[in-house]
Amino acid sequence: MATVNEVCRLVRSKNAGPYWVTVDFFFKDAESYARYARSPALGGDTFARLFGADPALVKYFPVDSLHVLKVSYPRTSPQGGEVERDMHCGQQYVRLLDIELD
Template sequence: MPVIKLPEIASVIRSKNSGPYELTLDIIFKDQKSFEAACRSQIVNQSTIAKLYGIQEDEVIGIVEFSPAYAIKATIIRPYPSGALGETDVYGAQQHAPLLDLELEMD
């Protein structure tokens, strides 16, 4: 089975605020086949997100597979509240980069 990087099968990989204390990571897949392959592989899970973002697994507060949009959403606790001293991304829009190197097997 070929191994491919997430950006090859996702049309959108983004991050954004989910309130001042949480950050949401969205992956929207190009098609149903890609979405289902990602769901089967469980590539987006608490352990993977925690490792990618250098946080504890209990700081990954939710992962949702939303089939009508071919999307997977993960929500994590922000290391710094939005706008706090030392925080560098008020809108949370520049936090998706660690997801770009994820790989999965396509069948």
């Protein structure tokens, strides 16, 4: 099975305000995007397991013309809180790179 790291030319994460995080998956080509952007492996259960997000609140924004999938999920605690370890969420994507896609 292919991993996220193998089918995407870039994966990045960033804060989307004080209560949300967004992950952008830039697929290498139209074929990879068509095959993997809707993979169950990128579903809410994965974001729940890796980031503690409520799977029902995970949002998906496919950008077909750019072969990009944006996924947003709520933070478990607000940005800048006492337990914050990555205030801008720039390192959150790393946990997703080895996810095997169907």
